Amino acid sequence: MQDLRISVIDRCNFRCTYCMPEEDYGKHYSFLQKKEWLTFGEIVRLTKLFVQLGVRKVRLTGGEPLLRPELNQLLTQLAQITIDDLALTTNGSLLSGQAKELFEAANHLRLTVSLDTLNEEIFHKMSGRRGSVAKVLEGIQKAKDTGFKNIKINAVIQKGVNTTSILDLVEYSRQTGHILRFIEYMDVGNCNHWESTAVVKSKDLLAQIASRYPLIPAVPNYFGEVAQRYRFLDGKGEIGFISSVSQPFCGSCTRLRLSTDGKLYTCLFACDGTDLRTPLREGATDAQLITIISKVWQKRADKYSENRYLFQSLKTHPPKIEMYQIGG
Numbered sequence: 001m002q003d004l005r006i007s008v009i010d011r012c013n014f015r016c017t018y019c020m021p022e023e024d025y026g027k028h029y030s031f032l033q034k035k036e037w038l039t040f041g042e043i044v045r046l047t048k049l050f051v052q053l054g055v056r057k058v059r060l061t062g063g064e065p066l067l068r069p070e071l072n073q074l075l076t077q078l079a080q081i082t083i084d085d086l087a088l089t090t091n092g093s094l095l096s097g098q099a100k101e102l103f104e105a106a107n108h109l110r111l112t113v114s115l116d117t118l119n120e121e122i123f124h125k126m127s128g129r130r131g132s133v134a135k136v137l138e139g140i141q142k143a144k145d146t147g148f149k150n151i152k153i154n155a156v157i158q159k160g161v162n163t164t165s166i167l168d169l170v171e172y173s174r175q176t177g178h179i180l181r182f183i184e185y186m187d188v189g190n191c192n193h194w195e196s197t198a199v200v201k202s203k204d205l206l207a208q209i210a211s212r213y214p215l216i217p218a219v220p221n222y223f224g225e226v227a228q229r230y231r232f233l234d235g236k237g238e239i240g241f242i243s244s245v246s247q248p249f250c251g252s253c254t255r256l257r258l259s260t261d262g263k264l265y266t267c268l269f270a271c272d273g274t275d276l277r278t279p280l281r282e283g284a285t286d287a288q289l290i291t292i293i294s295k296v297w298q299k300r301a302d303k304y305s306e307n308r309y310l311f312q313s314l315k316t317h318p319p320k321i322e323m324y325q326i327g328g
């Protein structure tokens, strides 16, 4: 295990159609109660144990992590743990107001901001009529001005939805220097009405982008790097593709995911997690918690992405955890 993703809140101020569609997560949907969330103390304790077991990278996510009250206090504590990388994925809508306190809490924090289009109309449709491109761009600019380095942009492209935004996003990334990562549209959770026909495969994206901006493959930074990276031939930065649908990487996956209520998952497409909150709250020792976590990792045999089409055709896969519960 190397890479831990922690969902700090299951709520979100957007209703992206590919993640938490409005029709399923309307006003009356009941999210976790505050007492069910892992406390900052519990998150920090568990993180230290994961680090003892080999974790080198920690990413905070959600739901929308900037909705978690006093997130900067958690970051201050996590910043003191020795790891290679502390990162946070956000939809960027609240970033302009929080960039300064996030930076003061952890000035080495790496930000990833999700942005699927620069077109306000398309954005509105994709975010479930929440937020705006202008506000996200303002947040990214504020983060940059505050001192954040290496800001990344995540974009999910869906056929018939935002394919017209591909080259705009590439141009934005080249102009600003923010590294763009295209993530293939995935069948996460159970309610995003995923169809394989709506997936724009990385190889098709690559071909389209390379015909306008010549690219050369970049050498992977480390074993198990999920993004396939390419450099622009003219030296104006790089771009990456995460191809979990067209080129699954289950075999080299080193990720673990901790849900807001303290369940540990070994796959984004898992159905069940292992409850760590109960033993934590019942007074388990560090050694006991390490034993539980190690057993989960040793038993890991997830291969959902490699068998996706089999599951789809048999329709036998039990309901999966939702993306907003364990984060992307």
Ligand code: SAM
Residues within 6 Å of the ligand: 012, 018, 019, 061, 062, 063, 064, 065, 089, 090, 091, 092, 112, 113, 114, 154, 155, 156, 183, 184, 185, 186, 187, 188, 192, 323, 324, 327, 328
């Ligand atoms: N709310 C934050 C955000 O949107 O950045 C963090 C949580 S979100 C679940 C993390 C990432 O998952 C985002 O970049 C989002 O685009 C991605 N994501 C959500 N649903 C997806 C799907 N069906 N396929 C591919 N990526 C998805």
Ligand code: SF4
Residues within 6 Å of the ligand: 012, 013, 014, 015, 016, 019, 020, 062, 063, 064, 091, 114, 324
């Ligand atoms: Fe919220 Fe992020 Fe999911 Fe969009 S992708 S609904 S912003 S959690």
